[in-house]
Amino acid sequence: MANQVRLGIVGCGVIGSGVLRVLADRKGAWEGVQLAATHIAVRHLERPRPEYVPRHLLTDDWRIVCEADDVDIVIEVMGGIDVAHDVVRHALENGKSVVTANKALMALYGEELRDLASKRGLFLRHEASVLGGIPVLHTLHTYFELNRVQSLRGIVNGTCNYILTRMWETGAPFAEALQEAQALGYAEPDPAADVEGFDAYYKLQILLQALRVDTHLLQTEFVADGQPFVGAANSGKPLATLTKPRRGIDSVDAAQIEAARRAGAKVKHVASAVWGEDGIVHCTVGPQVLQPDDPLYFVDGVNNAIAITGDVVGTITLIGPGAGALPTASAVLEDVLQIVRESADKG
Numbered sequence: 001m002a003n004q005v006r007l008g009i010v011g012c013g014v015i016g017s018g019v020l021r022v023l024a025d026r027k028g029a030w031e032g033v034q035l036a037a038t039h040i041a042v043r044h045l046e047r048p049r050p051e052y053v054p055r056h057l058l059t060d061d062w063r064i065v066c067e068a069d070d071v072d073i074v075i076e077v078m079g080g081i082d083v084a085h086d087v088v089r090h091a092l093e094n095g096k097s098v099v100t101a102n103k104a105l106m107a108l109y110g111e112e113l114r115d116l117a118s119k120r121g122l123f124l125r126h127e128a129s130v131l132g133g134i135p136v137l138h139t140l141h142t143y144f145e146l147n148r149v150q151s152l153r154g155i156v157n158g159t160c161n162y163i164l165t166r167m168w169e170t171g172a173p174f175a176e177a178l179q180e181a182q183a184l185g186y187a188e189p190d191p192a193a194d195v196e197g198f199d200a201y202y203k204l205q206i207l208l209q210a211l212r213v214d215t216h217l218l219q220t221e222f223v224a225d226g227q228p229f230v231g232a233a234n235s236g237k238p239l240a241t242l243t244k245p246r247r248g249i250d251s252v253d254a255a256q257i258e259a260a261r262r263a264g265a266k267v268k269h270v271a272s273a274v275w276g277e278d279g280i281v282h283c284t285v286g287p288q289v290l291q292p293d294d295p296l297y298f299v300d301g302v303n304n305a306i307a308i309t310g311d312v313v314g315t316i317t318l319i320g321p322g323a324g325a326l327p328t329a330s331a332v333l334e335d336v337l338q339i340v341r342e343s344a345d346k347g
């Protein structure tokens, strides 16, 4: 791949605009690599956009982005499942490597799409799909070879953490805190995915897949195209199961938060996975009351954190911004630059 790298971007909302803002601020240049957007797909061509979005590149046909000769890498930041699945498949089938921030897509179809990319000798990267700006997939892929991971435990949804923090700190009503999270660009296009715990559940699955855990039983809870989604079994891998039903923060009320606050505790939305001796990875996703001696207690606002326990290293905790335009654009563009470097290394 040449040092001039041409990007096709599908979606120009919070994250797509964030990517374009970073490209504009840096004038597209990174140590010998020049990145430039050449096509940008949106749904509403007439919608007002920030000044750093080059309007002449806009199209309302994502196929143009996936097929264009002057696109080297496609960035999928439109969200949703079915069309996004078509976009990523179509891009790969047209010889483009792909970077996506889409958790639902990667939780449900990650294995299929990674296989397709690998068969075509292309890259499919999705660091931004988990924990926003925190390089957790990079860490899991490049570090945990020696160590056997024994558990994961984290705050993996920025919107829920922001809402719970605002309710705890200021007594803000749930609806008001959610509106703030939406205005700040943290929430999903349909915020039910955040507050009902689906987003955290998708992210937990992606983390487990990165650690070669079979998540197909978790996937049966999801619905794609109106049908229950049943993934293929992968024998030989540890199998993840939910030990109790997934919960979001929609069931947490102000009185519970106030009671926790008076007792010096906090309510947090926590995802966890514990590798059992029985070959089962026992998972939970839901609100928990945390005491100040819990390392997740001090993770507030839009921040996320993940504590990864390995049998040799002990517990490593990564903390950072879990949502928002710039942290997520950072993860997207770090993936792009890694693809460029690895393509150059391959020759």
Ligand SMILES: NC(=O)C1=CN([C@@H]2O[C@H](COP(=O)(O)OP(=O)(O)OC[C@H]3O[C@@H](n4cnc5c(N)ncnc54)[C@H](OP(=O)(O)O)[C@@H]3O)[C@@H](O)[C@H]2O)C=CC1
Residues within 6 Å of the ligand: 010, 011, 012, 013, 014, 015, 016, 041, 042, 043, 044, 045, 047, 060, 062, 076, 077, 078, 079, 080, 083, 101, 102, 103, 128, 129, 132, 185, 186, 187, 188, 189, 322, 323, 324, 325, 328
């Ligand atoms: N917000 C965040 O903090 C984070 C988001 N993500 C993920 O990034 C993705 C994008 O999120 P976000 O930017 O917040 O979402 P937005 O709703 O802000 O943006 C979605 C964009 O996709 C475009 N779009 C929707 N459907 C189509 C279509 N059929 N063809 C072309 N364009 C389409 C929309 O067009 P138009 O503008 O015309 O409506 C819009 O520009 C999601 O997968 C989300 O989960 C990941 C990490 C953090």
Ligand SMILES: N[C@@H](CC=O)C(=O)O
Residues within 6 Å of the ligand: 129, 130, 131, 132, 156, 157, 158, 159, 160, 186, 187, 188, 194, 199, 322, 323, 324
């Ligand atoms: N809606 C998500 C965005 C990032 O993944 C969140 O709030 O964590």
